[in-house]
Amino acid sequence: MGAPLEKKTKRILVVDDDGLSQELMAIVLDALGYSYESAKNGKEAVEKALKQDFDLVLMDLRMPVMNGYDAARKIHEVKENLPIYALTAHVLDYVPSKCRDAGMTGIFPKPIDVPKFNEWLKTRMGMEFGAP
16 A cells, blocks of 8 residues: 555735734634644745745735835735735725736735634635534
């Protein structure tokens, strides 16, 4: 008999300049069973997204060095099919169209409601994670 097949781990890139937000996302993603990496600004996100394989990007919009809109555009110049979702507390009227214009796939609002976030991620990642 051959070796058992390994379950493919879904990888998420979390981009946020706020250390507390990154720590909270790390706790949530660990609890839900996802593999993730963090970036502290859009420039770092572009570098990581172009060098590594991710299944999804969660992108803050307002960051120093490079904002989330510009980072999404740069990532999609090379990886046009990589889903990038804005993760933001700033869901004003103009934000969804600005996100679409930057090539983002959608938005998930902060603060994170963990059960809703888990269901939302499961549908986007195509895999069941979290508590049964």
